[in-house]
Amino acid sequence: NAGVTQTPKFQVLKTGQSMTLQCAQDMNHEYMSWYRQDPGMGLRLIHYSVGAGITDQGEVPNGYNVSRSTTEDFPLRLLSAAPSQTSVYFCASRLGASSGANVLTFGAGSRLTVL
């Protein structure tokens, strides 16, 4: 299994540009989420989804959009990049159903720099 795949691994943007970070999982997980991690800090939840067609805001949603048209994919869109969005972005997924073992699986991360 590939698990959670994030692309690109590295990206440099100029202020005001838009882009999409891709996240795909092949584990049939219902729940998917995006976190950002600034240097020396913990993970902060941006958006999450409990299933196709359902999304909700996390702790720091401003400046980001998400959609969930399929179970497998959960792209994160930066509408107009700002230097404050320079960070490492992690996508994570889990089964979502009551299973007693609802472990989050993380992607390798996407490092974004906004100049």
Next chain:
Amino acid sequence: DAKTTQPPSMDCAEGRAANLPCNHSTISGNEYVYWYRQIHSQGPQYIIHGLKNNETNEMASLIITEDRKSSTLILPHATLRDTAVYYCIVSTEEYSSASKIIFGSGTRLSIRP
């Protein structure tokens, strides 16, 4: 806000047991305690989880107090490779919009030779 409180940093001698505490005094009856760790800038990795009972796997042990308001992750024989940031989170198993998972700042564990 995170539902858990952890010390920002700890250190432990190699070969000794590392005991990482976590306070989750507002935990609900249907919330599990999960532990993850993050080595360097990699994605966090699952370690262990539990609801009420103490749990053990090949990586660690999890001790949950009877009132469930706190827990301790135990790495029985710490090695240099256990140097990482350890996150304690609480999470419901229910499939609902209330299932967002919030990470705090974690505990940075340093293992000294």
